[in-house]
Amino acid sequence: MRESIRVFAPATIANVVCGYDILGLAVDAPGDEVIMRKRSEPGVIITKITGDDGRLPLDASKNTVSASVEHYLRHVGRPDVGIEIELHKQMPIGSGLGSSSASTVAGLFAINAMLGNPLSKMELVPFAMKGEELxxxxxxxxxxxxxxxxxxxxxxSYEPLDIIKLPYPEELHCAIVFPEVDVPTRDARRMIREKIALKDAVTQWGNIAGLVSGLFMKDLGLIGRSMKDVLIEPVRSILIPDFHRMREIAMINGAISFGISGSGPSVFAFTKDPDTSVKITKAIQQHLSKLNIGSQAYTSAVNADGPKILD
Amino acid sequence: MRESIRVFAPATIANVVCGYDILGLAVDAPGDEVIMRKRSEPGVIITKITGDDGRLPLDASKNTVSASVEHYLRHVGRPDVGIEIELHKQMPIGSGLGSSSASTVAGLFAINAMLGNPLSKMELVPFAMKGEELxxxxxxxxxxxxxxxxxxxxxxSYEPLDIIKLPYPEELHCAIVFPEVDVPTRDARRMIREKIALKDAVTQWGNIAGLVSGLFMKDLGLIGRSMKDVLIEPVRSILIPDFHRMREIAMINGAISFGISGSGPSVFAFTKDPDTSVKITKAIQQHLSKLNIGSQAYTSAVNADGPKILD
Known part of the structure; x- marks a missing residue:
């Protein structure tokens, strides 16, 4: 077993506008880092968390990273293993960019690598889902x-869990802005209606089928005109400051599409190159600052490979 | 302008189980034939209809074939053209196999070809949709x-109309059985609930995205396990005799998937070769005959090209 490891795991954009609960993509930046070290005593402890403004629990049973690593160790029959974890958050919590996922995935990828990868990446998914539940x-x-x-x-599908990797156009680039307002995922989920009109569902699944086709066909035009959400966005966008104006700004500045990342409040645009992404994030941040809303911005390519071992 | 033409247009399987209102495919058989001849008087008349048991109107203003041809002629600025039409129905009406579509499409393809194809195939779609409305x-x-x-x-999407051709595995084959019971499309539509649970919609769009991915990836396994319908089939299958038993028979005999064609009562299975299709249609027809239900069966490859000029 390896003595120590440092792992980066990427932020993610869930839903991708029209694919509520079924689509997501990873970006190169931001992301979180985990440093993991072997220790002599069995069990998993958290020794340090940075970048969280004191919001995350150091108690290993309550922290999603340590809890999912413990769950993993029980599953692979290694409760004897002792691990200490440093978590370095390099992205905002509650941003809608999969902050908890990035940490949990970094931890699971790290422990799996330290043990010589007994599980495949696909097999790690259910362990990370347990962390999400927490x-x-x-x-x-x-x-x-x-x-x-x-x-x-x-x-x-979730039952059984059936996950498919989709291709995408290589040039696809992302502009992400996190307006610093609070939208807890739990509340964002609660706002969504449980009953919807079949007519709207048909519109939505036409768009989902269009987006998936556009990804396979590497057709930016089809991707853009498929990324419309008649069901979730109209509700969730209420919690996001000046959402429709931000969309206008993104589209005027050359976005292929624009929408909410996960449950928000982060928003993102797809673009055809890094320059356009920079132009869009600048214009949106400028607008938010006029409204006295602080923000953080990221421009990033799609992350092709998932977590990365740094040392 | 050409003096006469004979055109075949294919039957179609709408919905493809999980893609209610957004997916469809064409099959090589069955289908309908239209013979069209130039006449000196302007206007469109129907001179003969065979294979319809007297169910279709000879009145040109009420027949969908002539009505859509007339509509087409007005649109392309040729109200001077005189046309007589023979319609030879070679597939059952009210079967859920796109019987009226096949006739309408044969007619529109024929008139367009006689005039030297002023419109593309894609441009013919709205004219055929008018026929469907009728x-x-x-x-x-x-x-x-x-x-x-x-x-x-x-x-x-329908507004604006946005149609995408999808690829599919070449070996894909279809087994179709039409149990001779009456399920008018209007009634089958009326049974469907207008409000659905978001949870079910998410399941459905996961399957749609899976089916589209499976078609692009030419992955028969993924195609099969994506063709599930939690919304429409549970309601529509009530009108179809022994639907669930027919599914069992299809799956036992090697089907990749099984479901209702359009609004039914025809059912279809995807298979990996013609032999399996024959085996399935035989077994299902045998079962239906035990229940004293007459049936018609077709086995067919996917029709790659749409209508065909016969002479």
Whole structure:
């Protein structure tokens, strides 16, 4: 068994506008880092957390990273292993960018690598979903699956868990802005209606089928015109400051598409190159600052491979 | 302008189980034939209809074939043209196999070809949708679009009309059985609930995304396990005799998937070769005959090209 490891895991954009609960993609930045070290005593402890403004628990049973590593160790029959974890958060919590997923996935990828990869990446997904359950109340896979596998991921079904990696146009680039307002995932989920009109569902699944086709066909135009959400966005966008104006700004500045990342409040645009992404994030941040809303911005390619071992 | 033409247009399987209102495919058999001849008087008349048991109107203003040809002639600015039409129905009416679409598409393809193809196939779709409106009360495209374009077709959206041709595995084969019971499309539509659970919609769009991915990846396994319908089939299958037993018979005999064609009562299975298709249709027909239900069966490859000029 390896003595120590440092792992980066990527932020993720869940839903990808029209694919509520079934689509997600990973980005190169931001992301979280985990440093893991072997220790002589069995059990998992957290020794340090940075970048969280004191919001995350150091108690190993309550922290999603340590809890899912413990769960993993029980599953692979290694409760004898002792591990200490440092978590370095390099992305905002509660941003809608899969912050808890990035940490959990970094931890699981790290422990699996330290033990010589007894499980495949795909096999790690259910462990990360357990972590999501602890963090958000529901064990969804639309952040953890792309964080582990990289790229675009379709969760075809949950029971049984059936995950498909989708191709995408190489040039696809992302502009992400996190307006610093608080939208807890639990509340964002609660706002969504349980009953919907069949007519709207048909519109939505036409768009989902269009987006998936566009990804396979590497057709940016089809991708863009498929990324419309008549069901979730109209409700969730209420919690996001000046959402429709941000969309206008993104589209005027050359976005292929624009929408909410996960449950928000982060928003993102797809673009055809890094320059356009920079232009869009600058324009949106400028607008938010006029409204006295602080923000953080990221421009990033799609992350093709998922977590990365740094040392 | 050509003096006469004979055109075949294919039957179609709308919905393809999970893609209600957005997916359809064309098959090589059955299908309908139209013979069209130039006449000196302007206007469109029907001179003969065979194979319809007297169920279709000879009155040109009420027949969907002549009505859509007339509509087409007005649109292309040729109200001077005189046309007589023979319609030879070679497939059952009210079967859920796009019977009216096949006739309408044959007619539109014929007149367009006689005039030297002023419109593209894609441009013919709205004219055929007008015909559907006359025949079924709603102008859907999930039969007419594959009948015109051939292959698998996604109707990404209706407003604006946005149609995408999808690839499919070449070996894909279809077993179709029409149990001779009456299920009018209008009634089958009325049974469907207008409000659905979001949870079920998510399941459905996971399957749709899975089916589209499976078609692009030419992955028969993924295609099969994606073709599940939690919304429409549970309601529509009530009108189809011994639906669940027919599914069992199809699956036992090697089907990749099984479901209702359009609004039924025809059912279909995807298979990996013609022999399996024959085996399945035989077994299902045998079962139906034990129940004293007459049936017609077809085995067919996917129709790649849409309508065909016969002479």
């Amino acid at each position: 963090a958000c109340g529901t064990g969804h896979a639309d952040n953890v699956a792309p964080a582990i596998l990289g790229g675009f991921v379709l969760i075809k | 025949a079924c009360g709603t102008g859907h495209a999930d039969n007419v679009a594959p009948a015109i374009l051939g292959g698998f077709v996604l109707i990404k």
